[in-house]
Amino acid sequence: MSDTTASSATPNRLNRIADWGIYALFIAVVLGLPMLMDDVFWLNRIAKYLVYGMLGIAIALSWGYAGILNLGQGLFFGLGAYMTAMSLKLMSSTSLQQGSDKPVPDFMLWNAEPGAMTDLCCINKGSFLWIPFQHQWFGLAMAIVLPLIVAFILSSSIFRLRVSGVYVAIITLALVLLVRLLIIDAQPVTNGFNGLTDLGWLTIGGFEFDPYMVQTYYVVAGSLCLVLLLARWLVSTRAGLILQSTRDDPTRARYLGYDVAAFQVFFFTVSAGIAGFAGMLYVVAAEFASPSFMDITFSISMVVWAAVGGRNSLIGACLGAILINTIEATVSETEVFKEAWKLIIGLIFVLVVLYMPRGLAGLARDLTGWLGQRRRGADPMPKAAE
Amino acid sequence: MAVALSIDGLTVDFGGFRAVDDFTTVVEDGELRVILGPNGAGKTTLMDLISGKTASTGGHVHLYGTEITNRPEHIIARHGVGRKFQIPSVFRDLTVRQNLEVAASGEPGVFRNLRLHMVAQDRERIDRVIELTNLGPVLGTIAGELSHGQMQWLELGMLITQQAKVVLLDEPTAGMTQAETFKTAEIINALKGSHTILVVEHDMAFVREIAERISVMHMGRLLAEGPMAQIEADPAVREAYLGSGGIH
Numbered sequence: 287m288s289d290t291t292a293s294s295a296t297p298n299r300l301n302r303i304a305d306w307g308i309y310a311l312f313i314a315v316v317l318g319l320p321m322l323m324d325d326v327f328w329l330n331r332i333a334k335y336l337v338y339g340m341l342g343i344a345i346a347l348s349w350g351y352a353g354i355l356n357l358g359q360g361l362f363f364g365l366g367a368y369m370t371a372m373s374l375k376l377m378s379s380t381s382l383q384q385g386s387d388k389p390v391p392d393f394m395l396w397n398a399e400p401g402a403m404t405d406l407c408c409i410n411k412g413s414f415l416w417i418p419f420q421h422q423w424f425g426l427a428m429a430i431v432l433p434l435i436v437a438f439i440l441s442s443s444i445f446r447l448r449v450s451g452v453y454v455a456i457i458t459l460a461l462v463l464l465v466r467l468l469i470i471d472a473q474p475v476t477n478g479f480n481g482l483t484d485l486g487w488l489t490i491g492g493f494e495f496d497p498y499m500v501q502t503y504y505v506v507a508g509s510l511c512l513v514l515l516l517a518r519w520l521v522s523t524r525a526g527l528i529l530q531s532t533r534d535d536p537t538r539a540r541y542l543g544y545d546v547a548a549f550q551v552f553f554f555t556v557s558a559g560i561a562g563f564a565g566m567l568y569v570v571a572a573e574f575a576s577p578s579f580m581d582i583t584f585s586i587s588m589v590v591w592a593a594v595g596g597r598n599s600l601i602g603a604c605l606g607a608i609l610i611n612t613i614e615a616t617v618s619e620t621e622v623f624k625e626a627w628k629l630i631i632g633l634i635f636v637l638v639v640l641y642m643p644r645g646l647a648g649l650a651r652d653l654t655g656w657l658g659q660r661r662r663g664a665d666p667m668p669k670a671a672e
Numbered sequence: 673m674a675v676a677l678s679i680d681g682l683t684v685d686f687g688g689f690r691a692v693d694d695f696t697t698v699v700e701d702g703e704l705r706v707i708l709g710p711n712g713a714g715k716t717t718l719m720d721l722i723s724g725k726t727a728s729t730g731g732h733v734h735l736y737g738t739e740i741t742n743r744p745e746h747i748i749a750r751h752g753v754g755r756k757f758q759i760p761s762v763f764r765d766l767t768v769r770q771n772l773e774v775a776a777s778g779e780p781g782v783f784r785n786l787r788l789h790m791v792a793q794d795r796e797r798i799d800r801v802i803e804l805t806n807l808g809p810v811l812g813t814i815a816g817e818l819s820h821g822q823m824q825w826l827e828l829g830m831l832i833t834q835q836a837k838v839v840l841l842d843e844p845t846a847g848m849t850q851a852e853t854f855k856t857a858e859i860i861n862a863l864k865g866s867h868t869i870l871v872v873e874h875d876m877a878f879v880r881e882i883a884e885r886i887s888v889m890h891m892g893r894l895l896a897e898g899p900m901a902q903i904e905a906d907p908a909v910r911e912a913y914l915g916s917g918g919i920h
């Protein structure tokens with residue numbers, strides 16, 4: 287009997303070593319990339335894909351580990367992006383050129399009523415909302431805090447009511463659409479469809495992070511690695527295991543004494559915070575925020591990346607997002623391939639959902655398991671009885 | 673002896689139909705109580721009421737003197753009620769060991785569980801349960817791949833790991849082979865004394881194996897209560913069972 291326990295521990299240990307190996311390799315490649323590639327244009331592109339990788343982690347956390355399919359993750363990404371962009375907009379030279387010593391977004395001036403005071407307090411009805419964003423750190427903090435607050439309120443209400451499965455997907459989808467409409471509608475404050483453009487650069491301790499500088503790449507890459515490790519730690523804790531149990535059978539978890547909703551709310555909210563952080567980094571690298579961040583197609587794309595990479599694996603979903611976007615960028619240089627690529631991704635998604643629910647990460651795991659078994663097969667030890 | 677579970681006038685009214693109707697009984701600490709009754713008598717519903725799955729419309733449930741009537745399920749569980757379902761209910765995507773680990777955490781909330789390792793006490797408890805339930809060889813197996821019997825034992829093992837003081841078992845041997853049933857009786861007998869147990873069971877051979885006191889339910893009501901011999905001789909019980917072929 288002890289033989290069986292011992293031999294069943296071997297593939298486990300092999301898996302764990304393979305796991306940490308992949309994490310280490312990933313971090314090394316992501317942080318080492320600028321040494322291999324000095325094209326800042328490409329580095330900036332990759333930085334954006336790393337941001338998508340962070341979104342993959344957020345999706346894996348809520349969908350893979352908590353079993354909550356959030357089809358509105360773009361809401362939190364968008365909130366993070368807008369909060370950051372508001373601060374960076376006020377730091378932009380376009381907000382200062384208007385003969386005023388206090389910054390006012392250019393689009394507000396263009397649309398101002400004749401004779402209106404050109405000050406954030408009262409240039410239009412909603413402009414006062416911008417006042418605290420004159421401090422860059424306020425915008426950066428809100429990029430994470432606002433998604434956390436919204437996600438907490440939203441998830442507390444839906445999970446306390448024991449809403450689950452497809453209903454959560456519908457509610458989150460509806461919500462992201464609603465907020466997108468609100469943002470477009472609040473044109474005087476948000477610049478509507480056009481979003482926030484001509485932004486200033488993130489400035490820390492006097493250092494300006496030009497998006498086309500390797501330092502900016504390191505900010506994004508370092509953040510991604512931190513988030514990956516943090517998420518990995520979270521799912522490895524007791525709480526992470528209990529969360530997975532609530533995904534498998536919420537009733538059983540309740541009868542073991544767990545407040546299931548509390549676990550769902552916590553991880554849903556963390557996932558939203560990660561998405562908000564991703565939104566912040568995206569704005570730093572891409573220099574704009576737009577209502578298109580809250581398009582349904584974008585939120586659904588995130589789910590596709592995670593599904594293909596493997597939603598039950600943080601690093602799988604992260605790699606899925608990065609690889610799909612990198613390949614897409616490479617092939618979509620030609621118009622024909624661009625269309626074909628959408629088809630291919632659609633097809634891969636369907637195949638993965640039908641035949642490979644654990645995605646590419648699951649495939650890799652099966653492969654290491656199979657290799658381990660082959661090695662054990664060569665072992666002269668007799669097979670333990672079942 | 674201390675009273676573990678006291679049920680007083682418990683009633684649930686499903687729009688005019690009373691699935692459990694003014695049910696009263698007292699279960700002592702360490703007792704093993706079997707609940708018998710024909711199909712649809714309200715046995716499962718009674719367990720639903722005790723464990724908080726269904727809200728009662730009348731009556732009270734006290735657990736070691738604390739009122740637990742209609743509290744949320746996880747609170748009742750934290751007070752010490754463990755429940756095994758008629759359909760085996762384990763975490764199918766987790767390994768057997770992970771299932772037991774989830775059951776072992778003494779902390780109900782999120783933040784106290786934000787740590788990587790189990791406390792030694794919990795680990796020891798898991799080891800004892802593994803021994804009792806013979807799950808050692810399958811610890812690394814995904815629970816969804818277990819045999820029917822192993823799944824039932826895992827669920828039982830989780831209740832013990834959870835340190836439930838009062839254990840509610842709904843047909844723990846349903847669908848089991850004779851050998852599996854025997855093993856289950858062994859586990860339940862091992863729990864006697866340290867746990868208070870309520871078992872719903874149809875298999876009379878199994879009931880004879882484990883029973884001390886029996887409560888018979890019929891149409892939501894308590895029909896008779898007492899030791900096996902007395903129940904078998906009770907004319908009202910014979911009457912109630914006539915429709916469904918008697919006690920086998």
Ligand SMILES: Nc1ncnc2c1ncn2[C@@H]1O[C@H](COP(=O)(O)OP(=O)(O)OP(=O)(O)O)[C@@H](O)[C@H]1O
Nearest residue numbers: 686689690691709710711712713714715716717718
């Ligand atoms: N939520 C509900 N609404 C309406 N009727 C219900 C509900 N739950 C149970 N019942 C009814 O209550 C009665 C008792 O059901 P219960 O499942 O408790 O019986 P049981 O004694 O466990 O039977 P069995 O031996 O078949 O498991 C049945 O007639 C059932 O249809």
Ligand SMILES: [Mg+2]
Nearest residue numbers: 715716717758
């Ligand atoms: Mg029943």
